[in-house]
Amino acid sequence: MKPVRLSAAATLALPRWAMFALGLLYILPGLVGRDPWKDDAGSFGAMWTMAHGSLNDWLYPNIAGLPALDDGPLAYWIGAVCIKLFGWLTGDMLAARLSNIAFFVIGALSVWFCAFHLGRRNEAQPLRLAFGGQPEPDDYGRTLADTALLIYIGSLGLLWHSHLIAPATLQVSLLAFLLYRAVRYVELPTLGNAALTGLALGALTLARDATPAIALAVTLLLCTRFLRMPALRSLLHMGVAVLCALALVMVWALPASLIAPYGASPLPSWLHTTLTDIDWPTRASLAHFFRAGIWFFWPAWPFAGWAVYAWRRQSGLLHIVLPLSMVGTLTLLCVAVRMPEQGSLLLLLPPLAIMAAFGLPTMKRGAINAIDWFSVMVLTMVAGLIWMFWAAKFTGWPLWMARNALKLLPGFAPEFHLAAFIVAASASVGWIALVHWRISRQPSVLWRAVVLSSGGLILFWVLLTTLFIAEFNYSKSYAQVARQIAAKLPAQLDCVETNVGAAQRESFAYFGHLPFTGVNGGKCQALLLQDSVKLRDDKENLQGHDSRNWALLWEGRRPSDRDERFRLYRRIR
Numbered sequence: 001m002k003p004v005r006l007s008a009a010a011t012l013a014l015p016r017w018a019m020f021a022l023g024l025l026y027i028l029p030g031l032v033g034r035d036p037w038k039d040d041a042g043s044f045g046a047m048w049t050m051a052h053g054s055l056n057d058w059l060y061p062n063i064a065g066l067p068a069l070d071d072g073p074l075a076y077w078i079g080a081v082c083i084k085l086f087g088w089l090t091g092d093m094l095a096a097r098l099s100n101i102a103f104f105v106i107g108a109l110s111v112w113f114c115a116f117h118l119g120r121r122n123e124a125q126p127l128r129l130a131f132g133g134q135p136e137p138d139d140y141g142r143t144l145a146d147t148a149l150l151i152y153i154g155s156l157g158l159l160w161h162s163h164l165i166a167p168a169t170l171q172v173s174l175l176a177f178l179l180y181r182a183v184r185y186v187e188l189p190t191l192g193n194a195a196l197t198g199l200a201l202g203a204l205t206l207a208r209d210a211t212p213a214i215a216l217a218v219t220l221l222l223c224t225r226f227l228r229m230p231a232l233r234s235l236l237h238m239g240v241a242v243l244c245a246l247a248l249v250m251v252w253a254l255p256a257s258l259i260a261p262y263g264a265s266p267l268p269s270w271l272h273t274t275l276t277d278i279d280w281p282t283r284a285s286l287a288h289f290f291r292a293g294i295w296f297f298w299p300a301w302p303f304a305g306w307a308v309y310a311w312r313r314q315s316g317l318l319h320i321v322l323p324l325s326m327v328g329t330l331t332l333l334c335v336a337v338r339m340p341e342q343g344s345l346l347l348l349l350p351p352l353a354i355m356a357a358f359g360l361p362t363m364k365r366g367a368i369n370a371i372d373w374f375s376v377m378v379l380t381m382v383a384g385l386i387w388m389f390w391a392a393k394f395t396g397w398p399l400w401m402a403r404n405a406l407k408l409l410p411g412f413a414p415e416f417h418l419a420a421f422i423v424a425a426s427a428s429v430g431w432i433a434l435v436h437w438r439i440s441r442q443p444s445v446l447w448r449a450v451v452l453s454s455g456g457l458i459l460f461w462v463l464l465t466t467l468f469i470a471e472f473n474y475s476k477s478y479a480q481v482a483r484q485i486a487a488k489l490p491a492q493l494d495c496v497e498t499n500v501g502a503a504q505r506e507s508f509a510y511f512g513h514l515p516f517t518g519v520n521g522g523k524c525q526a527l528l529l530q531d532s533v534k535l536r537d538d539k540e541n542l543q544g545h546d547s548r549n550w551a552l553l554w555e556g557r558r559p560s561d562r563d564e565r566f567r568l569y570r571r572i573r
Contacts, residue, residue, distance in 0.1 A: 045506025047079030056261035107173030154454030157296035168343035198241030202248030307359025323351035379456025478507035486512035
């Protein structure tokens with residue numbers, strides 16, 4: 001027996017204007033008015049170098065001369081195209097962040113349409129009521145789609161990463177698109193749908209690496225067996241999909257191999273990174289997955305787990321088999337790595353959100369109400385604390401709040417920004433209206449349980465990225481250090497040798513216009529070294545360079561960083 005029993009009143013669609021407004025409030029804050037931070041400055045550097053470089057830079061991703069071959073070039077290409085098209089109007093930084101909006105739209109629409117098509121299927125429909133009144137298939141599918149999207153954008157792990165210019169941000173959106181194309185293929189198993197699924201696999205490969213695409217291609221083939229689809233036809237169609245994926249990858253691989261930009265093909269380094277990152281699961285990787293996953297996948301994982309339990313008596317359910325198979329495969333990939341990272345966890349969010357949408361209708365009303373009240377109390381309290389910290393940094397009261405708000409930012413002078421205050425105040429008023437609607441009307445719609453949690457999370461992000469954006473820029477950006485270095489550079493400088501990382505190299509090239517050596521290196525008249533303040537020996541600081549050949553010009557660091565240090569030297573002989 002199906003575990004879902006709903007009336008038509010519970011499947012009223014969320015107003016489109018409300019969904020559109022939530023999407024804008026979700027993605028725009030954190031993109032506007034933000035400097036490149038350490039977490040995404042490197043990716044922006046690759047885009048910026050491509051946009052202002054030659055064909056070699058498009059084929060051989062690099063950050064002002066530093067090779068960036070750990071990930072595929074697709075995200076960099078899209079960002080560089082945005083810079084080319086809109087950089088003259090918005091500036092290069094904001095133009096590159098337009099790619100974030102595109103990535104978010106791809107992921108959100110894919111999740112919505114995937115859940116919509118799954119929800120319309122006969123096996124997913126709720127039980128027919130004795131006297132009628134059950135929802136129509138399209139209405140039920142639309143409600144599940146709204147719910148899945150709210151859970152997706154309400155996931156804690158996606159909130160931060162969706163605002164970073166990074167290949168992982170594109171990768172999660174393409175995973176959602178692949179999931180949607182797989183659903184469409186099962187609904188209509190034609191060569192055309194198989195080819196589109198293959199293009200999704202190819203784009204997923206170009207976004208970062210080939211491992212997830214290969215594993216998911218095998219998973220999709222196994223799913224066709226669970227769903228009892230014809231074996232020979234499925235194998236033929238999967239072959240077509242793999243060929244289409246390879247054809248798309250060849251768009252980069254073939255010219256990169258033939259032209260050999262900067263005297264070498266980027267493919268060996270890219271493939272080496274992909275192959276060497278896979279390892280047997282270790283205690284560290286398992287601990288990282290479960291420790292980070294508890295909050296990273298919230299609130300999707302409890303609903304998704306309940307969906308598997310609630311639908312356990314049914315067999316051959318596409319809305320359980322497909323996302324659950326992907327979750328299992330991607331979980332294995334997350335724990336079978338040498339160096340666990342949160343970016344790899346992103347791939348689990350689309351299938352978890354879709355499964356969670358099918359778990360929510362099976363929950364009891366008391367559990368849903370508990371989630372509502374938890375969201376209202378916790379998120380309202382958090383929003384109130386953010387406002388109190390903001391007021392304390394200007395008024396100095398309460399004293400402990402004022403100290404905590406600024407103790408990590410030595411030398412920072414807070415300023416009042418009217419536009420940011422208006423946006424934050426408007427979002428807070430909207431939250432109060434949303435809570436009043438939920439309490440006063442007691443709606444029976446299915447998505448009421450997640451609209452508050454998603455809305456509260458969006459409020460939290462809006463408040464942080466408006467009331468404290470200047471503090472974040474001060475602590476996470478290298479703009480100030482870049483300008484200090486640029487002021488100390490000798491006149492008529494040809495190039496700068498350096499050992500700084502990707503984020504620092506981009507920031508110094510972008511803000512300070514430092515002419516770093518290219519991919520092939522070179523001998524320069526200036527040397528910029530990055531080390532730790534704990535190192536005191538000049539010979540150790542100048543490891544690889546003869547200290548007799550260099551004279552110190554400048555030494556400094558970010559005020560908020562207690563360990564990192566930069567030193568600028570001039571060649572004297």
